[in-house]
Amino acid sequence: MLLSRLERSYADLHIHTVFSDGTFTPREVVREAKKLSIGAVSITDHDSVDGIDEGMGAGQELGIEVVSGVELSAWVDDQEIHILGYLIDHQDAELAETLERLRESRKRRAKEIVSKLKDMGMSLRTEEVMEEAGLGSVGRPHIAEVLVSKGYVKDYREAFFRLIGDDCPAYVPKLELSPEEVFAIIKRAGGLAVLAHPGLKARDELIPQLAGQGLDGIEVWYGQDETTAGHYREIAMQYGLLMTGGSDCHGAGRGGPLLGTVKVPYSVVEGLKRAKLDKAM
Numbered sequence: 001m002l003l004s005r006l007e008r009s010y011a012d013l014h015i016h017t018v019f020s021d022g023t024f025t026p027r028e029v030v031r032e033a034k035k036l037s038i039g040a041v042s043i044t045d046h047d048s049v050d051g052i053d054e055g056m057g058a059g060q061e062l063g064i065e066v067v068s069g070v071e072l073s074a075w076v077d078d079q080e081i082h083i084l085g086y087l088i089d090h091q092d093a094e095l096a097e098t099l100e101r102l103r104e105s106r107k108r109r110a111k112e113i114v115s116k117l118k119d120m121g122m123s124l125r126t127e128e129v130m131e132e133a134g135l136g137s138v139g140r141p142h143i144a145e146v147l148v149s150k151g152y153v154k155d156y157r158e159a160f161f162r163l164i165g166d167d168c169p170a171y172v173p174k175l176e177l178s179p180e181e182v183f184a185i186i187k188r189a190g191g192l193a194v195l196a197h198p199g200l201k202a203r204d205e206l207i208p209q210l211a212g213q214g215l216d217g218i219e220v221w222y223g224q225d226e227t228t229a230g231h232y233r234e235i236a237m238q239y240g241l242l243m244t245g246g247s248d249c250h251g252a253g254r255g256g257p258l259l260g261t262v263k264v265p266y267s268v269v270e271g272l273k274r275a276k277l278d279k280a281m
């Protein structure tokens with residue numbers, strides 16, 4: 001694939017689409033990357049790889065490299081952490097089955113959240129939430145959207161702050177996989193496992209333990225200041241972990257950073273590819 005030098009120089013390796021809780025389609029992600037001169041993106045939907053083929057197709061047309069990815073949740077004690085899988089074989093049948101199982105459990109959980117909200121006097125229907133999720137793995141952001149549209153909260157943030165956030169009354173946890181189970185899912189599909197946004201959810205003390213269990217890398221570049229990035233760069237070097245990063249873009253109106261706001265050197269993509277090859281040898 002022919003890419004200009006400018007386009008080759010940056011990547012954004014953490015992006016959600018309509019196949020989970022993002023608002024962009026995979027094609028829109030690629031178009032946006034093209035506009036911003038970002039040469040490589042990874043589509044990392046929660047519990048889904050369904051957007052990757054569309055992204056890769058658009059990427060071929062527009063000369064943007066699309067790296068396969070997925071974001072899974074794991075639990076250490078009571079703490080949920082997020083693990084990204086990169087360069088997975090997204091067409092692997094066993095992976096598809098596992099992800100389907102995770103998405104089914106998300107549906108059951110959405111029903112439970114709706115029922116808790118009902119007990120609190122808010123009448124949502126699970127069907128409305130599923131409609132909001134559309135093609136995507138259903139999650140709290142979709143419930144938040146319905147809560148906003150029905151006027152139970154004034155915005156998305158309030159929904160998380162008051163009702164469905166981690167410590168809130170209508171919170172229900174997702175299926176509790178261990179980090180080792182998540183690493184096994186990613187590795188079986190030929191991928192590399194990277195700890196997402198360390199510091200936001202995962203405590204630093206967990207990193208040595210995760211590294212011992214098969215973690216390959218950590219996100220160093222994500223919406224944060226240079227001091228924090230430096231801190232995780234040091235930890236990565238200490239434990240021999242790959243360094244990756246991305247914006248964790250969820251699209252418009254979802255409160256978080258947007259595509260391209262975190263610019264990762266393209267060499268990170270090359271590092272991931274090299275690591276995958278090394279493992280295969």
Ligand code: AMP
Nearest residue numbers: 021046138139140141157160165250255
């Ligand atoms: P779920 O996977 O269903 O537990 O939903 C988690 C998703 O909700 C995250 O990936 C974010 O997209 C979003 N989210 C989590 N906490 C917040 C928050 N406090 N404010 C806004 N969005 C959040």
Ligand code: FE
Nearest residue numbers: 016021046250
């Ligand atoms: Fe999300």
Ligand code: FE
Nearest residue numbers: 071082196197
């Ligand atoms: Fe995450």
Ligand code: ZN
Nearest residue numbers: 014016071248
């Ligand atoms: Zn994410």
